[in-house]
Amino acid sequence: MPDDRDRRLGHGLRCRGASHLFQPLVDRRGGGCRVRTLTSKSLARRIVISVMLGLSLILTIFGLVSSWTVDQMVQSVYRERLLLAKTIAEHVDDILLYSRGELTRTAQLLALDSTDQISADQKEILLRASHDMGTFATIALVGSNGNVIWIDPPGASMAVGMLDSPALTTALKTGATQIGELPGPTAGTGPLASVNVPVVDGTGRVSAVLSAEINPRDRTLSLIPASKVEEAASMALMNTDGRVVAGTPLDPRDVHAHRLLLSNLMSTIRPGVVIHSAWANTPGHLVAYAPVPSLPTWGVVIEQSRDVAFAASQDFQRYLLLAGVVALVTAISLAWLDARRVTRPLQTLAAVAERFAAGQLDEKVRIERADEVGVLAHAFETMRQQLKRSLDEIESYNRELAARVELRTREVENRNRQLAATNAIAATVSSSLETNAILVHALERVLDVTGLEYGNFLLARSTGNGAMGELDRIGPPLGNRQCENDCLCTKAMREAIPVLARDVRSEARATVCHEAGLKSVVAVPLHAHEHVLGVLFLGSSTERSFEQRDLDALSAIGQQIGMALANARLFEEVQAREQARVRLIEQIIAAQEGERQRIARDLHDSTGQSLSAIIMGLEAMEEIGTSDEARLTQRVERTKELARNALTDLRELVFDLRPIALDDLGLVPALRAHADRHLGERGVLVSFESRGLKERLPSRLETSLFRVLQEAVNNVAKHAYARSVSIRLLRVDKEFTAVVEDDGVGFDPTTVHRPTHPERGLGLLGIRERIEMLGGSVQVESAPGAGTKVSIHLSLSGFERGTL
Ligand SMILES: Nc1ncnc2c1ncn2[C@@H]1O[C@H](COP(=O)(O)OP(=O)(O)O)[C@@H](O)[C@H]1O
Ligand SMILES: [Mg+2]
The missing domain is CATH 3.30.450.20 (PAS domain)
Structure with a gap:
């Protein structure tokens, strides 16, 4: 079924499979896609046929008129001959009548x-x-x-x-x-x-x-006027016997031939004219006969060869035929030439249209004529130019499109490669939670996917106060020289963007890289959330061009590694804390045991000894009795002294277990007493300050805060070698802050919780655990030689009296 478009084209069908914009009309017969060109041959033929039909009509009319004319000419020849015969016959008759008249007159005389x-x-x-x-x-x-x-x-x-x-x-x-x-x-x-x-x-x-x-x-008598006798004509006065009376003697054969005819004619005694052919296949003769009225046995016979008689009409006919043929040939030739004049440019135009259909639009349509064909050709040329423009536009658009598609494809491919690389690196870095393993494997992968030869990591060391300290290099060293402070890596770190040097020679910050034999280097920051944990440094001994998308991909990789690094660190921290928690529990258990032992020992050593001495004193007093009052009094005094010492020891023991002041007087007096006892007695100048804490805090909160601050004070006593210590407790509304700050030797807080210090840090960890359990935060600020400041911050809004 032809579609709408096909139907619009009439019976012509679009050539399916033909790829041109313009489709030639096709003939479906034969199944193939055969081009049915409307050739101008058929048009020429039609024009010629039309002309010929018109001509035929004209020629038919002309022929009819001519034949009528010829007929008239023939008739005129008949009439002429007959008239001549009649005239001569009348002439003869006149002579006879004249003679008769003359004789009659004479006879009368x-x-x-x-x-x-x-x-x-x-x-x-x-x-x-x-x-x-x-x-x-x-x-x-x-x-x-x-x-x-x-x-x-x-x-x-x-x-x-x-x-x-x-x-x-x-x-x-x-x-x-x-x-x-x-x-x-x-x-x-x-x-x-x-x-x-x-x-x-x-x-x-x-x-x-x-x-x-x-x-x-x-x-x-001049019966037969010679002048009237035409050439090649016989004219005679004859009698009924066929004898020539006068005139041109007829050919005897003719006379013989025409005898019968003549006798017939003569017997009628009437003038007549006939064509007579004496013998078959001989040219006919025109025979005219006119009887002499006064002598009916005589008559004038004019005999002439038909060809001669009708020569004029035959010539006329011949000329007409010739003229007709010439006119026909001329007309057909003119029609043919005219048809060709019309069809030639049409053929050219058809060829042009076929060229258009085949997409060949370069050749100009060259038909310079002032008629309709010229107008058509001009329209074709305009159409060609427009089509060419359109085609050129389409082609350029296609080219542009193809270029864009190619570019896009390349981008997508690159993106895919980058994604694959990023994924591979993500898979690598997420397969481990061990910092070193992550870095080693990640570096291998990065070098693998980037094709670069050199790479290492520079990780920032935390100062403990949130700022970044020195950079630790992980990976193969870069030459013998240390990087200067303001190198590409520090810049990448500071600005948190990849820093690139395509040619290290033109980069002042990359002298070490240059000396190490590298040509192109790039430093990619390792991001984790808002922080930059370090830099991934990559280099190549040949010059490499890093495009923006490469930098983007490296940025993404840097982020992956940064996140993995942060996770690993977090994991390590959690692990260390977990270990510390275990150690803390063990220590607490051990401390409890030790405390019990100490109490047992103290009770045994001091209170037990004192009680034994008191018992021994009392026994001695019993022995002395009243006998020796002076000795008794002395003994009593000594036993009282022992009992007092035992009580003091007991009190101290009890105080160490849990200061009674904490329960009786509250956090501030208990802490002050503890600081005085442990620091003041060691010669450390204690400055104690408390504000907004007149009102007691919940009992368990007080206990927790006392234990935390007791540890901080103990640490100062144990580790700080401080000259002075400042203890400040402050409550503003629901916010509680406590600071223990000494001017002692200080330490590096980042190393305290590391596994390298297995035995250390449990005190500080305990502080953190307790405060975080209460929803507060602890800050330990210290550096070797710079004293230590432990700050605790806690919101009291969640605690109501008695809930803890
Ligand atoms: N105020 C301080 N001055 C100096 N060093 C301190 C101070 N507080 C803590 N330290 C250091 O921190 C380490 C960890 O302290 P801590 O967790 O309380 O454990 P411990 O007191 O059992 O050693 C200590 O060993 C010490 O080196
Ligand atoms: Mg401690």
């Missing part, structure tokens, strides 16, 4: 009686008549008995059989004028005409007959 004698007057009349008539061969006056009374020329004999001629006889008998035929005077000559006019006497009886012989061959 002759007053003849029944004698055979004529008078001189009569002779004179006859002579004049003979002279006037002149043309007669012989004129005679024949008496009623058949004798010749008078004859002129004198001595001339009457023509053969003249006297016996039926005409003469009849005239004599009937007394009526008779015109008849006479045989020729001699054998072989043509017949003669005889005019017989009766001469009546006074009584009215026919006394004689005035008879005249007329020889039509007598030139003076």
Whole structure:
């Protein structure tokens, strides 16, 4: 089914599979995609056929008119011949009638009686008549008995059989004028005409007959006017016997040939004209016949070859035919030329259209004409230019599109590679929680995916107060020289962005890199949340161009490693804390045991000893009794002293276990007493300050805070070698702050909780544990030689009296 578009194209179908913008019309027959070109041949043929049809019509009309004209010409030839025959016949008739008239007049002049004698007057009349008539061969006056009374020329004999001629006889008998035929005077000559006019006497009886012989061959008669005889025509006066009376002697064969026809014609005694062909396959003859009215046995025959007679019409016909053929050929040629003139440019245009359809739009349409074809060609040229423009635009758009697609593809590929690299590194770094393992494996991977040769990590050491300290290099060292403070790595660290040197020679911060033989280097910060934990340093001994997307990818990698590093550190910290917690518990248990031992020992050593001494004193007093009052008193005094010492020891023991002051007087007096006892007694100047703590805190909170601050004070006593210590307790509304600050030797807080100090840090850890359990925070600020400041911050808002 052709689609809408196909239907719009009429019966032509779009060529499926053809890739051109413009599709030629196709013929589906044969299944293939055959181009059915509307060739201009058929158009030319149609034009020629149309012209020929028109011409045929014109020629038919022309032919009909011509044939009518030819017919008219033929008819005119017939008429002419007949007229000529008639004219000659009338001429002969005129002569005969003239003769008859002359003879009649003469006969009337002759007053003849029944004698055979004529008078001189009569002779004179006859002579004049003979002279006037002149043309007669012989004129005679024949008496009623058949004798010749008078004859002129004198001595001339009457023509053969003249006297016996039926005409003469009849005239004599009937007394009526008779015109008849006479045989020729001699054998072989043509017949003669005889005019017989009766001469009546006074009584009215026919006394004689005035008879005249007329020889039509007598030139003076000029019966057949020579001028009227056309060329190649025979003209003759003939009698019914077929004998030529006068005129051009006919070909005897013709006479023979036409005899039957002539006799037929003559028998009708009417003029006529026929075409007669004597023999088959011989050219016909035109035969015209006109009888002589006064002598019907005579008639004028004009015979002419048909070809000659109709030469003019035939010539006319021939010329017409020739002219028709020439006109037809000329017209067809002109039509053909004209058709070609039309179809040539159409062919060219069709070829142009096919070129367009094939997408060839470079060649100009060169048809310079002022007619419609020229206009069409101009429109084609305009169309070609527009199509070319459109095609060029489409092509350039396609090229641009292809370039963009390629660029995009490359970007996507790069992105994929980067993603793959980042994923691989992410997988690597997340496979371990051990800092060193992470860094080693990550470095291997990074060098692997970047194709760079050198790399290491620089990790910032924490100062404990949140600031970054020195950088630890992890990985192969870079040359023998240490980096200066302001190198690329520190810059990357400070600015938290990748820092690149494509050519280290032109980078002042990269002199060490240059000396180490590197050409291109890049320092990528290791991000973890808001912090930069260190730098990934990468280098190549050849010059490498890092594009922005490479830097982006490296940034992402740096972030991955940074996060992994932070996680690992967190994990290590948690692990260390866990270990510390275990150690703390063990220590607490051990401390408890030790405390018990100490108490047992103290009780045994001091209180037990004192009680034993007191018992021994009392026993001694019992022995002394009242006998020796002085000794007794002394003993009593000594036993009292022992008992007092024992009480003091006991009190101290109890105080150490839990200061009674804490329960009785509260946190501030208890802590002050503890500081005085442990620090003051050692010569450390204690400055104690408390504000906003008149009101007692919840009992368990007081205990926890006392234990925490007791540890801080103990640490000063144990480790600080301080000259003075400042203890400040401050409560503002619900906020509680406590600071224990000494000017002692100080220490590095970052190393305290590390596994390298397994035995240390449990006191500080205990402080942190307790405070964090209460929802507060602890800050330990210290550095070797710079004293130590332990700050505790706690919100009291959650604690109501008695809840703890
Ligand atoms: N005020 C201080 N002055 C100097 N060093 C201190 C001070 N407080 C703590 N330290 C150091 O921190 C370490 C850890 O203290 P701590 O956790 O209380 O454990 P311990 O007191 O059992 O050693 C101590 O060993 C000491 O080196
Ligand atoms: Mg301690």
